[in-house]
Amino acid sequence: MSKKILVTGGAGYIGSHTVSKLSKAGYNVVVYDNLSTGSASAVLSGKLIVGSLEDKNLLYQIFSEYKFDAVLHFAASISVSESILKPLSYYNNNTCNTLQLLQCCQLFGINQFVFSSTAAVYGEPKENPITELSPTEPINPYGRSKLMSEYFIDDYARTSQFRYVILRYFNVAGAELKANIGPSSQKAEHxxxxxxxxxxxxxxxxxxxxxxxxxxxxxxxxDYIHVEDLAQAHIDALRYLEQENSSQIFNCGYxxxxxxxxxxxxxxxxxxxxxxxxxxxxxxxxxxxxxxxxxxxxxxxxxxxxxxxxxxxxxxxxxxxxxxxxxx
CATH class of the missing domain: 3.90.25.10 (UDP-galactose 4-epimerase, domain 1)
Structure with missing residues (x-):
């Protein structure tokens, strides 16, 4: 029986590419997306449920019905410049909604979690290339909202059987090779x-x-990373967790x-x-x-x-x- 995976933000740019690869790898995928920046047409496989992470009742209903084996959490606001203008919106969508999702994982016993983070957590790096041990000193609300989410995830894992992989993306670019999916948001700043x-x-x-x-x-x-390679990193991260390996943070770049x-x-x-x-x-x-x-x-x-x-x-x-x- 194929494993059931919840992908939040799976109708977005990176999420949709990962959903495609998950389905090809034999996973049973449910996409949860409010379609604020994503597109239903980008979900080439799996089931799409339109909803907000702020909707606790709908989230509980979905978790109860599908009994997921793992969660891949993409859904987030990602514009550095917008985060400076609307910091509270970013903390709400990126940080508070991650907390909401973690509470669902806790309630329904889901212990495998892959999180989309960002190189913005490093801020203005003191040296390049950046390793996972480089200081995390974000210089904008976007980076801080993601780093706070990382803290939530790690703190919860320290008190439970919950295990995670945090992927810190560098600059994502490109599109699926046959042009079936790609960056579709009109607000995209890539x-x-x-x-x-x-x-x-x-x-x-x-x-x-x-x-x-x-x-x-x-x-x-x-450091520009092709979206197809980044999507594959999520498949590799999920398989890593399935082998009962310990929680880790990885940089995703070339x-x-x-x-x-x-x-x-x-x-x-x-x-x-x-x-x-x-x-x-x-x-x-x-x-x-x-x-x-x-x-x-x-x-x-x-x-x-x-x-x-x-x-x-x-x-x-x-x-x-x-x-x-x-x-x-």
């Missing part, structure tokens, strides 16, 4: 998506937020950094479009350089990324955005 939008004429220009960072070309450097300017030039090269670019001031809460050390996840989960290539990341994003245009 640089590769924004650049592809400009290349396809859907936005007038791309802004570079900060050209005076202490980096070789003055623009911020990030250990390779690209600057904003390098990404823009790569999109121009692949698309063949020289779209306008404007320089803008730094955004509050943006660190200069964030690069992962992926050694731990490679060693402990035997995670083997397949798409560590900026060309593949841009090409899959561009193909997905072209498909979206055809749907309009």
């Amino acid at each position: 640089l590769s998506k924004v650049c592809c939008d400009a290349a396809l004429g859907r936005r007038p220009f791309v802004s570079i937020f900060g050209t005076d960072f202490p980096t070789p070309d003055g623009s911020a450097i990030r 250990g390779q950094g690209y600057s904003v300017k390098e990404v823009i030039e790569k999109v121009k090269e692949i698309s063949g479009v020289d779209f306008p670019v404007k320089e803008a001031p730094r955004r509050k809460g943006d660190p200069a350089c964030v690069i992962a050390c992926p050694d731990k996840i490679r060693q402990m989960l035997s995670w083997q990324p397949k798409y560590n290539n900026l060309d593949i990341i841009i090409k899959t994003t561009l193909n997905w955005e072209k498909k979206l245009i055809k749907k309009l």
Whole structure:
């Protein structure tokens, strides 16, 4: 009998890619999503239940009915700039709702939990690449809301049989190779998506937020991980927990950094479009350089990324955005 997995936020960008892989791996998946940024059309398999994590009665009903073996928790607000403007909203959606979900796990005896966290918990790193032992000093409410959730998860695990894997994402990019799913939210701030939008004429220009960072070309450097490799990391994390292994935190990145300017030039090269670019001031809460050390996840989960290539990341994003245009 296949194991039942609850995936919160499974209609969103990363969640939908993971749901697809879970189903192909033989899991019985239930997606719980309020569709505020996700799309029902992105749920290619499993059962979709539309609801909010704040709806305790509906959550209890679902947990009681399906008797899940594990929970993968993606649902969250993820914009750094928005979190600075709406901090209480972020603490409510990211932190309080994680607490609500943990209480359901406690009540219904679910002891396997995979949590979507972020490199934003590290803040402005003092050294790169960043390891899981690097100081956690977030510099924006988004990062703090995720770190507080990590504390909740760890504190609960210390008092019970509950075990977790926390995955700290670096910069997620790309789309499913056959363009069946990808980043569909109109509010998405992913640089590769924004650049592809400009290349396809859907936005007038791309802004570079900060050209005076202490980096070789003055623009911020990030570690871009293809969404399909990140989705696979969740499958590997779930299987790790199924083998009764101890709770762990893993960085999810390639250990390779690209600057904003390098990404823009790569999109121009692949698309063949020289779209306008404007320089803008730094955004509050943006660190200069964030690069992962992926050694731990490679060693402990035997995670083997397949798409560590900026060309593949841009090409899959561009193909997905072209498909979206055809749907309009």
